[in-house]
Each structure stands twice: as C-alpha cells, then as structure tokens.
Amino acid sequence: MPSPSKKNYFELFALPCTFDIDLKALKECYQLLQKNFHPDRYASKPDHEKRLAMQHATELNDAYSVLKDPLKRGFYLLSLYRSNEQNLSEEVSIKDSAFLMQQFELREALAAIKTLDELLLFIKKTDASINETIEQLKTEFKKISPDNLSTIESTLNKIQFMVKLREEAFLLEEELMG
Amino acid sequence: MSLLQISEPGQSPAPHQRRLAAGIDLGTTNSLVATSRSGVADVLPDIDGYHLLPSIVSYTKGQPAIVGRVAAAAAVSDPLNTIASVKRLMGRGIEDVVQTGNKLPYQFTKSEQGMPRISTVAGDVSPVQVSSEILKALKLRAEQSLQGELDGVVITVPAYFDDAQRQATKDAARLAGLNVLRLLNEPTAAAIAYGLDRGSEGIHVIYDLGGGTFDISILRFSKGIFEVIATAGNAALGGDDLDHEIAKWIMAQADISGDASHSQMRHVLSEARIAKEALTNQTSVELRIDLDKGAVWQGELTRKQLETLIEPVIRRTLAPCRRALRDADIQVSDVQDVVLVGGTTRTPLVRKLVGEFFEQPPLVDIDPDKVVAIGAAIQADILVGNKNDGEMLLLDVIPLSLGLETMGGLSEKLIARNTTIPVARAQEFTTYKDGQVAMMIHVVQGERDLVDDCRSLARFELRGIPPMAAGVARIRVTFQVDADGLLSVDAIEQTSGVSSHIEVKPSYGLQENEIEQMLRDSMDHAESDVESRRLREAQVDAKRLIEAVESALAVDAEKLLDCEECQKINQALEKLKEAESSSSLEEVKRLTSILDKASAGFAAKRMDANIHKVLSGHSVTDFDNK
Numbered sequence: 001m002p003s004p005s006k007k008n009y010f011e012l013f014a015l016p017c018t019f020d021i022d023l024k025a026l027k028e029c030y031q032l033l034q035k036n037f038h039p040d041r042y043a044s045k046p047d048h049e050k051r052l053a054m055q056h057a058t059e060l061n062d063a064y065s066v067l068k069d070p071l072k073r074g075f076y077l078l079s080l081y082r083s084n085e086q087n088l089s090e091e092v093s094i095k096d097s098a099f100l101m102q103q104f105e106l107r108e109a110l111a112a113i114k115t116l117d118e119l120l121l122f123i124k125k126t127d128a129s130i131n132e133t134i135e136q137l138k139t140e141f142k143k144i145s146p147d148n149l150s151t152i153e154s155t156l157n158k159i160q161f162m163v164k165l166r167e168e169a170f171l172l173e174e175e176l177m178g
Numbered sequence: 179m180s181l182l183q184i185s186e187p188g189q190s191p192a193p194h195q196r197r198l199a200a201g202i203d204l205g206t207t208n209s210l211v212a213t214s215r216s217g218v219a220d221v222l223p224d225i226d227g228y229h230l231l232p233s234i235v236s237y238t239k240g241q242p243a244i245v246g247r248v249a250a251a252a253a254v255s256d257p258l259n260t261i262a263s264v265k266r267l268m269g270r271g272i273e274d275v276v277q278t279g280n281k282l283p284y285q286f287t288k289s290e291q292g293m294p295r296i297s298t299v300a301g302d303v304s305p306v307q308v309s310s311e312i313l314k315a316l317k318l319r320a321e322q323s324l325q326g327e328l329d330g331v332v333i334t335v336p337a338y339f340d341d342a343q344r345q346a347t348k349d350a351a352r353l354a355g356l357n358v359l360r361l362l363n364e365p366t367a368a369a370i371a372y373g374l375d376r377g378s379e380g381i382h383v384i385y386d387l388g389g390g391t392f393d394i395s396i397l398r399f400s401k402g403i404f405e406v407i408a409t410a411g412n413a414a415l416g417g418d419d420l421d422h423e424i425a426k427w428i429m430a431q432a433d434i435s436g437d438a439s440h441s442q443m444r445h446v447l448s449e450a451r452i453a454k455e456a457l458t459n460q461t462s463v464e465l466r467i468d469l470d471k472g473a474v475w476q477g478e479l480t481r482k483q484l485e486t487l488i489e490p491v492i493r494r495t496l497a498p499c500r501r502a503l504r505d506a507d508i509q510v511s512d513v514q515d516v517v518l519v520g521g522t523t524r525t526p527l528v529r530k531l532v533g534e535f536f537e538q539p540p541l542v543d544i545d546p547d548k549v550v551a552i553g554a555a556i557q558a559d560i561l562v563g564n565k566n567d568g569e570m571l572l573l574d575v576i577p578l579s580l581g582l583e584t585m586g587g588l589s590e591k592l593i594a595r596n597t598t599i600p601v602a603r604a605q606e607f608t609t610y611k612d613g614q615v616a617m618m619i620h621v622v623q624g625e626r627d628l629v630d631d632c633r634s635l636a637r638f639e640l641r642g643i644p645p646m647a648a649g650v651a652r653i654r655v656t657f658q659v660d661a662d663g664l665l666s667v668d669a670i671e672q673t674s675g676v677s678s679h680i681e682v683k684p685s686y687g688l689q690e691n692e693i694e695q696m697l698r699d700s701m702d703h704a705e706s707d708v709e710s711r712r713l714r715e716a717q718v719d720a721k722r723l724i725e726a727v728e729s730a731l732a733v734d735a736e737k738l739l740d741c742e743e744c745q746k747i748n749q750a751l752e753k754l755k756e757a758e759s760s761s762s763l764e765e766v767k768r769l770t771s772i773l774d775k776a777s778a779g780f781a782a783k784r785m786d787a788n789i790h791k792v793l794s795g796h797s798v799t800d801f802d803n804k
Binding site for chain 2: 037054
C-alpha cells in the first residue's frame with residue numbers, strides 16, 4: 001500500500017516521535033482526521049476522490065492500529081530508528097534462556113488448566129507481567145541510542161511472547177465457557 | 179468557463195437540491211424501506227398500509243414474479259415455485275445449500291460451479307435474482323412515495339455476512355437498478371437509530387436476532403463518532419431455527435414422518451411460527467394440523483414447553499456475546515445499554531436470557547422490526563449529501579478474518595476480525611520450486627487455522643513470474659477492504675513488477691458477464707433501456723466530476739498548480755463539458771476518464787493540503803479543551 005501522505009505514523013497524528021505518547025491526543029486526532037477523510041464523506045463525489053479518501057482513511061486506520069498498541073508501536077518506532085529500511089524480522093530471537101524457560105513452564109501451566117477460575121487468574125497474572133515489561137520498555141526507549149536498540153528489540157520480543165500466551169489463554173477461555 | 183461558486187473543500191458547490199435516498203432492510207423473513215423526510219426517518223407503507231414486505235417471491239410461467247403478501251399466500255399451495263428466506267442462500271455454494279437444504283423445500287439445479295439455481299416454472303433462478311425482485315418491489319414503493327427516482331440507497335446486511343454474501347447483496351441491488359451508497363451492518367444501523375434518537379454517549383450493545391441470522395455488535399458513541407469495537411454472530415441462526423424446533427415437536431406429537439410432502443412441511447412450519455408468535459403474549463396455544471386424507475391432529479403447546487424446546491437455540495447466541503465482549507476488551511458492567519433488534523427478540527425467553535447475561539433489562543423502545551430500516555435511512559440521507567458534513571461518522575469493522583492459503587493447507591491471516599475498515603494489509607510470499615513461473619493465490623475468510631474450515635472467497639493465479647531459483651521471487655499480496663467491507667486483492671512480483679489485480683468475485687457469486695446478461699434478460703429492462711440507463715449514469719458521473727473539478731480549481735488552482743498542470747486539467751474539463759450531453763456513451767466515458775486522470779494529481783495535492791490544514795488548525799494541546 002503506498003503511503004498517500006508520505007509521513008511516518010507519528011507525524012501523521014502530529015505526535016512526537018516517542019514511545020510514551022499521549023493516547024488521548026492520539027485518539028482525538030485520529031477521530032478528527034477520520035471525520036474529514038473517511039470515504040463516507042465522499043460517497044457522492046467523483047471516483048478519484050473516493051479512491052483517495054479510501055487510501056487516506058486506510059492509512060489512518062493502519063497508523064492508528066499501530067500507535068495505539070504498545071507492542072506494535074514499539075516495533076514500529078524501533079524500525080524508524082534502524083537506519084536500514086529492512087523490516088524487522090518476525091522471527092523471535094531471544095537469548096535470555098531464563099525467560100524462555102519461564103515461558104515454556106507457563107505454557108505447560110496453561111495446558112494443565114481445567115477450570116475457568118484458574119484460567120482467569122492466569123490471565124490476570126499474564127496481564128500484570130505484560131504491563132510490567134511495557135514499563136521497562138518505556139524506560140529503555142527513553143534512553144534510546146544505537147547501543148541499546150538490540151536490548152529494546154529483545155524486550156519487544158518478550159512482550160510478543162507474552163501476548164501470544166495471553167491469546168492462547170483467551171482461546172481456552174472460549175472453550176471453557178462453551 | 180462558467181461562473182464558479184466558491185465552496186469549502188468537501189462540500190457540494192451545486193445549489194442544495196434535496197436528493198432522494200432510502201434505507202433498505204433486506205431481511206430473511208421481511209423487508210422494509212424507510213426514508214428521511216424533514217429530518218425524521220420513517221418506514222414507508224405499501225398502499226394497503228403494511229410496512230413489512232414478506233421476503234417471499236413467487237414465480238409463475240410467463241408472468242412477472244410476485245413479491246410479498248400475495249406470494250406468501252402461494253407458499254403453501256405452490257411451495258416449489260415460491261421462494262422464502264432466500265437471504266440464507268445468498269453467496270452460498272451448492273454444498274452449503276445441501277446442508278441447509280434439508281430444511282428448504284425447493285429443488286436446486288446442480289451446476290458445476292458458481293452459485294446454485296432454484297428450479298421454478300419460470301426457469302432456473304439464482305438467489306441474487308430472487309433478492310433483486312424483493313429490492314425492485316421496495317424501490318417501486320419508495321419511488322412512488324417520494325415521487326421521483328432514487329439517487330441512492332443504503333442496504334443493510336448482517337454484520338456477520340462474509341465477503342461472498344455482501345457481494346451477492348450488492349449484485350442483487352445492481353440487478354434491481356439501485357445505486358448502492360453503502361452496505362451497512364444491521365446492528366450498526368440499529369445503533370444509529372437509537373444513538374441519534376437519544377444522543378447518548380457510551381457503550382451500546384446491539385443484540386440482533388432476526389429470522390435467519392444472529393449478530394452481536396458493541397459500539398462506542400462519542401463526539402459524533404460511532405465506532406464499532408467488536409462484532410460476532412452466526413450467519414445461520416435465527417427465528418427460523420425456533421420454528422424448526424417447534425415443527426419437529428409437532429411432527430413427533432402428530433406422528434408425521436420426516437419425508438412428508440413439501441406442502442405438509444410448509445403447513446407444519448407455518449403453524450409452528452404462528453404458535454411461537456402467539457406465545458409471546460399467551461401462556462398456551464391450541465394447535466390444529468391437517469393430516470393426510472382429511473385427518474386432523476389437535477394439541478396444545480404451553481409457553482413453558484415452548485421455552486424448553488427453544489432454550490438451547492437461544493443459548494447458542496450467548497457464546498458470540500462473550501467473544502464480542504472479549505474482543506472489545508470490556509466487561510458487562512461497562513455496557514450502558516442493550517438494544518434488541520429483529521422480530522425474534524419479541525420472544526420473552528430471548529429477553530429474559532439476554533437480560534440475565536448483560537445484567538440489565540434490554541431496550542425495546544423502537545419497533546425491532548423497523549429500527550434497522552430507520553437507521554439505514556438516516557445513514558443514506560447523510561451519504562447522499564443531504565445533511566451537513568461532520569454530523570455523524572461511522573467507523574465499522576470487518577467481521578471475519580481474511581487470510582491466504584499457505585503450504586500445508588493453513589490459512590495465514592492478513593487482516594484480523596474486528597479491524598476498522600477501510601483497511602489494507604500486505605504480505606510477501608515466495609516461490610517454493612526452482613523456475614516456478616506462476617503462483618496460485620487462494621483467499622479465505624474465517625477464524626480457523628485450516629483452510630478447509632474457512633470459507634473460500636476466491637482463487638486466482640499470478641502468472642508471468644520470471645524463472646528464478648526457489649525462494650528468490652518476492653510476491654507481495656495486498657488485501658484492500660473498502661468501507662462496504664468488500665475485498666480486492668493485488669499481487670505483484672517485486673523483482674519483475676509482474677502484477678495481478680482482482681476484485682474478489684466470490685467462488686459462489688455471479689460472474690460479471692452473468693450480471694450483464696441478467697440485466698439484459700430481465701423483462702422490465704429491454705436492451706434499449708439498459709443502454710439508455712447506462713448513458714444516463716455516465717452523464718451523471720460526468721456532471722459530478724465537472725462540478726467537483728471546477729470547484730476545486732476555483733479554490734486551490736493558484737495555490738497548488740503550475741501553469742502546465744492547470745492547462746491540462748482545463749483542456750480536459752472543456753472537452754468533457756462539450757460532450758457532457760452527447761448521446762455517445764463511449765465518448766462520455768472516454769472524456770470522463772481523461773479528466774479523471776488529468777485531475778487525479780491535483781486531487782491528491784488538495785487532500786494533502788487539507789490534512790495539513792486540519793492538523794495545523796488544531797495543535798495537540800487544543801484537543802484537551804474540546
């Protein structure tokens with residue numbers, strides 16, 4: 001998808017290029033822009049304007065979905081810092097073996113869960129460790145420099161691991177609730 | 179050049195002539211049309227004063243199809259030529275039909291591919307054609323009532339309709355000669371009707387149980403924006419299923435065998451429905467079923483018995499409710515109100531179970547049969563340009579994830595369900611064999627991991643990839659979902675630039691040439707009619723473009739264009755203006771397209787300038803004070 005505005009996502013919403021953004025300002029800016037550029041505003045306009053409106057609204061939605069999610073925002077910001085444009089690989093490469101071992105154990109624990117109460121507690125704990133790691137990420141991003149990019153990436157990968165774990169927990173929740 | 183009116187970008191320069199728009203609720207059991215007059219939207223009755231048009235079409239040899247009440251009367255006497263609940267068949271393949279087919283008393287014509295046809299005395303008809311008959315009847319009703327041709331309509335579809343079902347609905351509208359401004363999700367339409375009625379900000383849940391579909395949608399209304407935050411449902415669960423449960427019970431009680439005649443089944447089903455409706459207000463109902471050879475079975479059904487029969491069906495709606503709450507990341511306690519939509523929500527047990535689940539009594543102030551059509555009419559009025567911009571904006575989502583088949587028959591999801599539309603996502607794939615020159619791309623929709631468990635939307639082949647070693651080619655596949663929830667797919671081989679684009683024509687949909695053919699064949703569209711309508715449409719498009727370009731030039735030409743660009747646009751503009759009323763379809767289309775291309779860059783610049791203006795007018799700190 002070509003970017004019609006040729007701006008990065010932060011610039012698109014007139015936000016500073018930082019990790020710890022004002023989510024309220026993000027949302028209000030998004031809504032303001034959508035009010036002006038959503039295809040519904042162009043429903044009875046010529047085709048090329050409809051197309052443009054769709055492209056802009058698409059970009060806005062894309063940008064918003066990335067910036068409002070801390071994990072996606074983190075990966076995106078990291079990619080802006082990396083001088084080469086090569087996309088960050090989705091492959092998770094974590095060298096922290098203690099973390100990996102812990103994740104492995106958590107997955108085993110999840111697989112053993114039989115009741116909804118146990119599961120809800122598990123989800124609560126996972127949420128807490130995700131939030132904790134996001135706080136750590138905030139600190140790391142504040143001190144961002146060429147030297148700690150890989151530390152940041154490793155923290156992002158850890159969060160991604162935990163988010164996936166939580167998704168699996170949600171699937172089990174659906175099963176248990178029937 | 180003529181005198182120009184100067185107008186703000188995004189607003190029409192034409193003197194404000196009210197345009198005719200309508201909202202259509204194309205339901206499984208009943209359909210309605212509503213329109214907004216002097217700011218109030220209401221449902222239009224037929225000449226006998228009925229608002230609901232039964233979604234039933236009856237075919238007789240050599241006669242135009244009959245729709246509605248009269249057709250409903252034929253359902254028992256002539257079941258094979260009377261099509262009811264056709265919405266269940268829209269965008270469905272023959273295998274799906276056979277599954278549902280146990281319940282549906284029609285004869286299907288098997289075809290190798292494409293959508294199933296129903297055999298009638300008037301020939302084989304596709305579900306799209308049957309639907310278009312219903313739409314034509316509603317169009318006629320609206321145009322007689324408004325005394326003019328409709329400029330555009332909004333048609334509602336279940337939020338949980340997949341791409342194939344949406345496309346089929348749009349095709350039916352085209353066959354009926356309607357200009358579709360937008361396909362709107364039914365629950366969203368209901369939310370608009372309620373939200374604008376009360377202007378209440380907060381989180382609204384819409385529980386929509388119709389004749390054949392179930393939808394749950396969660397919306398947030400704040401500062402004039404309706405944002406759908408999650409939706410879930412079941413496209414094959416509704417009041418019909420309650421009727422079938424009751425019918426099964428009657429058949430067991432009355433000792434009617436499962437292979438009873440079509441008309442006997444229809445009779446039992448219709449008695450079942452009457453009993454269900456009666457039990458909304460009564461606690462018991464007498465049943466009387468005519469059996470073969472003049473025999474009669476009589477019995478009684480109490481509300482308690484009924485509730486035992488239907489409770490499992492209604493409970494099946496609660497799992498999607500849970501999923502939607504989870505996707506929206508909210509708790510039951512965050513929900514401000516629960517709105518009931520769809521005739522089936524009249525059933526007391528539905529109200530009770532929904533009330534228990536959401537821990538509050540549901541709202542039923544607006545007639546659940548009419549609320550969707552009313553919301554659609556409000557949205558149609560906005561989209562056609564009768565209301566001020568900025569009044570209300572709707573941000574809707576895609577209901578089911580979209581993915582591509584990858585090695586091993588797995589679906590790789592490109593767009594997750596409940597993503598705000600319009601949306602585009604791209605993914606790169608590569609070849610797996612040396613010298614591979616083509617690649618099959620299979621688009622599927624659904625949440626499951628295995629492709630076989632998802633709905634197949636389309637298959638297409640990207641050909642002409644230059645021979646390379648395995649894994650070297652870089653094929654970028656882009657999904658674009660527009661504001662109607664319809665998908666188009668682009669594939670491009672990055673190293674060579676070989677590309678392929680398709681508007682996704684669902685595997686079970688109509689092909690473009692089939693639609694053309696149907697338009698030609700349909701009785702009230704003789705060939706000359708089709709031609710003249712095309713010409714008129716092209717002229718309207720041309721006029722709209724001329725107006726838009728002229729007003730854009732008046733405002734921004736000096737700021738944004740250099741001499742050369744300006745001259746190019748003006749030339750194309752003058753040429754199109756000369757030919758605007760020409761009787762040559764080709765000429766009008768050709769010149770429209772030239773002006774469209776010539777002014778595309780200008781339009782892009784204006785849009786950028788606008789974004790800049792919007793943002794600079796409101797610095798970040800301003801937002802807090804609004």
